Amino acid sequence: MPAPQARGGLPPGATRRVLEYVETHLSEKIDLAVLAGVAGFSVFHFAREFKQTAGVTPHFYLLQKRVQRAKEMLTRTDLSLSEIALAAGFADQSHLARHFRRIVGSTPREFRWSRR
Numbered sequence: 001m002p003a004p005q006a007r008g009g010l011p012p013g014a015t016r017r018v019l020e021y022v023e024t025h026l027s028e029k030i031d032l033a034v035l036a037g038v039a040g041f042s043v044f045h046f047a048r049e050f051k052q053t054a055g056v057t058p059h060f061y062l063l064q065k066r067v068q069r070a071k072e073m074l075t076r077t078d079l080s081l082s083e084i085a086l087a088a089g090f091a092d093q094s095h096l097a098r099h100f101r102r103i104v105g106s107t108p109r110e111f112r113w114s115r116r
Contacts, residue, residue, distance in 0.1 A: 009053035010046075014039040018050070026065055027089045032058055062089075067103045070096055074112040081108050 010018070021038045022030065035058055036046035050058045070088040073079060079087070085096035100108050 008049060010039060010041075010049045014041070015053055022062065022065060026062075026069055027087055030062060030089075063099050064103060066090060066096075067100050070100060070108060071104070071111065074108055075115050084108070 009015075018035055018039050021035065032047065033043050035050075036043045039046050039050075041049060047058060050061070054061050056064070066088045070084050070090075073084045073087060077084070081096065082093040085091075085093045088096065090096040090099070097107055100106075100111070104111060106114070
């Protein structure tokens, strides 16, 4: 007997388009309505289906991806924290620090020094 099919969530093609869009535009302001348009869904339906597919809300997914990019930049570059914050799509250094600490458990500066 075949495994039961999961119901709901974004179709694979829509998921791929949304994830590629996020990756390409991560340093920019990304609006939920734009992501819904990329997927071909209404905003409400997209948010619900995205969470079912990814396990987190679109907003939290964006924060995770931005923190991940900041971690890579902290490890590989000598850019200032404010430059990294802007390049990763955060409004400013304090916005980066607040979300970085919440997701990673340390500040960006502590993370950078622990990797040296």
